[in-house]
Amino acid sequence: MDQEIWKLILSHVSGENNEENEIRLKEWLVKDPVHQQQFEQACELWNDTAEIPEQAGWKDSFAQIKSEVIKPDSVKATEEKRLKVVFKRWIAAAAVLGGTILLGIFFQNRRPAVHAEAAEWITETSAAGQILKVLLPDSTEVWLNSGSRIRFPKNLQTSAIRNVQLTGEGFFKVKRDVRHPFIVKSLNLQTRVLGTSFNIKAWAKKQPEVTVMTGKVAVSRDSAGTQSAAIHLLPNQKAVYSRISGKLHKEDVEEAADANAWISGKLMFNQTPVQEVFEAIERRYQVRIQSEHDFKGCKLTASFKNIALAEVLQTLKITLDIHYAINKQTIYIKGGKCN
Amino acid sequence: MGNHSTAGSAEHHTPVYDLKTFEDLYRRMYPTLIKYAVYLVKDAEEAQLVLNDVFISIWKNKVQITEEKAYLFRSVKNAALTYLKNSRMQFRILEEEQIPLIPDQNADPSQAYQEKDRNRALYYLIDQLPERRRLVFYLYRIDGFSYKEIATLLDISVRTVEDHLVKGFQFLQEKVTRHEEEFR
Numbered sequence: 001m002d003q004e005i006w007k008l009i010l011s012h013v014s015g016e017n018n019e020e021n022e023i024r025l026k027e028w029l030v031k032d033p034v035h036q037q038q039f040e041q042a043c044e045l046w047n048d049t050a051e052i053p054e055q056a057g058w059k060d061s062f063a064q065i066k067s068e069v070i071k072p073d074s075v076k077a078t079e080e081k082r083l084k085v086v087f088k089r090w091i092a093a094a095a096v097l098g099g100t101i102l103l104g105i106f107f108q109n110r111r112p113a114v115h116a117e118a119a120e121w122i123t124e125t126s127a128a129g130q131i132l133k134v135l136l137p138d139s140t141e142v143w144l145n146s147g148s149r150i151r152f153p154k155n156l157q158t159s160a161i162r163n164v165q166l167t168g169e170g171f172f173k174v175k176r177d178v179r180h181p182f183i184v185k186s187l188n189l190q191t192r193v194l195g196t197s198f199n200i201k202a203w204a205k206k207q208p209e210v211t212v213m214t215g216k217v218a219v220s221r222d223s224a225g226t227q228s229a230a231i232h233l234l235p236n237q238k239a240v241y242s243r244i245s246g247k248l249h250k251e252d253v254e255e256a257a258d259a260n261a262w263i264s265g266k267l268m269f270n271q272t273p274v275q276e277v278f279e280a281i282e283r284r285y286q287v288r289i290q291s292e293h294d295f296k297g298c299k300l301t302a303s304f305k306n307i308a309l310a311e312v313l314q315t316l317k318i319t320l321d322i323h324y325a326i327n328k329q330t331i332y333i334k335g336g337k338c339n
Numbered sequence: 340m341g342n343h344s345t346a347g348s349a350e351h352h353t354p355v356y357d358l359k360t361f362e363d364l365y366r367r368m369y370p371t372l373i374k375y376a377v378y379l380v381k382d383a384e385e386a387q388l389v390l391n392d393v394f395i396s397i398w399k400n401k402v403q404i405t406e407e408k409a410y411l412f413r414s415v416k417n418a419a420l421t422y423l424k425n426s427r428m429q430f431r432i433l434e435e436e437q438i439p440l441i442p443d444q445n446a447d448p449s450q451a452y453q454e455k456d457r458n459r460a461l462y463y464l465i466d467q468l469p470e471r472r473r474l475v476f477y478l479y480r481i482d483g484f485s486y487k488e489i490a491t492l493l494d495i496s497v498r499t500v501e502d503h504l505v506k507g508f509q510f511l512q513e514k515v516t517r518h519e520e521e522f523r
Contacts, residue, residue, distance in 0.1 A: 001509065001512060003502075003505045003506070003509065006505040006508055006509055007501060007505055009508075010501075010504060010505065010508070038512075041512065041515070041516070042508070042512065045461070045508060045511050045512060045515065046508075048457050048458050048461055049458070049461050049462070049465065049476075049480050049511075050480065051458060051481075052370055052462060052477075052481050053456070053458055053459040053462050055370060057369065057370070057373070058365060058366050058369035058370070058373075061369065061373070061387055061390070061391065062362060062365050062366070062369075064387075064391055065365075065391045065394055065395050065398075066362075120355070121360065123359075123360075123363075205458070
């Protein structure tokens, strides 16, 4: 693909909305079916480079200023200890969370908040195996699924726009305030509402989804801080972002309530890829699953209501025809076939 | 955390950032910022000192940052320029022609593909881009700066920024196409 085409594609995916470029891109696309393929490949490259893989390089570098930062200096010794304790606790928490929050983090802060004076942000994290309910300063209720986190400014209540950032999955009951829109940024989706309830699923490397239970929600694609045109959702509809086409589309949902069944500890799967089922189990029960078979293309429908891991595995054993062994926090899965 | 947190002295030092948010900021900004610092001072160790000085001063002076990204990149630029002036080194921006060719011989794609993770494999390739092209890529894709903002940060033209990005993506596409099977 030549450079001119790449320029057009970059203009397109970054949401520039340059009419002339869009027209030229369309002309190129219809010229040859191969072009469509190349275009999709380019979009995939764009999407898959949105996040930087977790790197350790910063740690050594930060260690050098850590001593400087924590140094007593004008600070009293107690404060120093306090900081150290805080720091240690954080390290411990980070270790517990393990890989769950690694990626996607870079997305969180791609743009500083609109309300510039809000420098102080609060982060709430739900550890693996835990579902956390958070009450935001504006009385909005948020349930965080295992291994998810939310960031919000301390002065959320007085902000002109109520901006929060979500990593992972969360169910929101937004306090109605028509004059102060509530905006959730998660992966590369922006969800804008006035007052309503909806579920956002935005696990790193997965197709993010927004499902609406009540009210009206506007979802747009957030690309490097630029918003695409929004699509509007009503109850029992969801927006799905396709990583391949880089586009958002609307789907009807049979039972929107299923989307937030997890808040009561239920695991609900409806034609869910088996790999995703494993990931959900890993988060819910704080385990790691290692499977010989990749179960590519396999789907599973099942619902588990607050039951022990052993029972869940037993069900999987029967439905997927697997054998499993548990060693500490790791579950090894052998065999298995698709139905 | 015991009695420490209730110590009355806490009010005397209420940083704008607590250590956790501060470290978080550092972690998020480091990948691109360090490359930018190296680009400016042309020395990895010095670059790290310059970058760390900026962060230390934010912490110590309790700087309240509203536009984190813009502020940090601007500060690193200023700190680098001061450093260069002090060390009487000549601050000279390399000419475009001096950019080394893509070090293809070092590229061992099999190593990258063994890590199944596509994102990791892609960044393995991106990290092989010439220094400046890689920096432009990071500034654009990771930090979300516009062509114009990048041009200002690097003192190059908007056209050059676009050129770097296009060539960067072309390089990726070429590699991925060539090794399509491993990438699936």
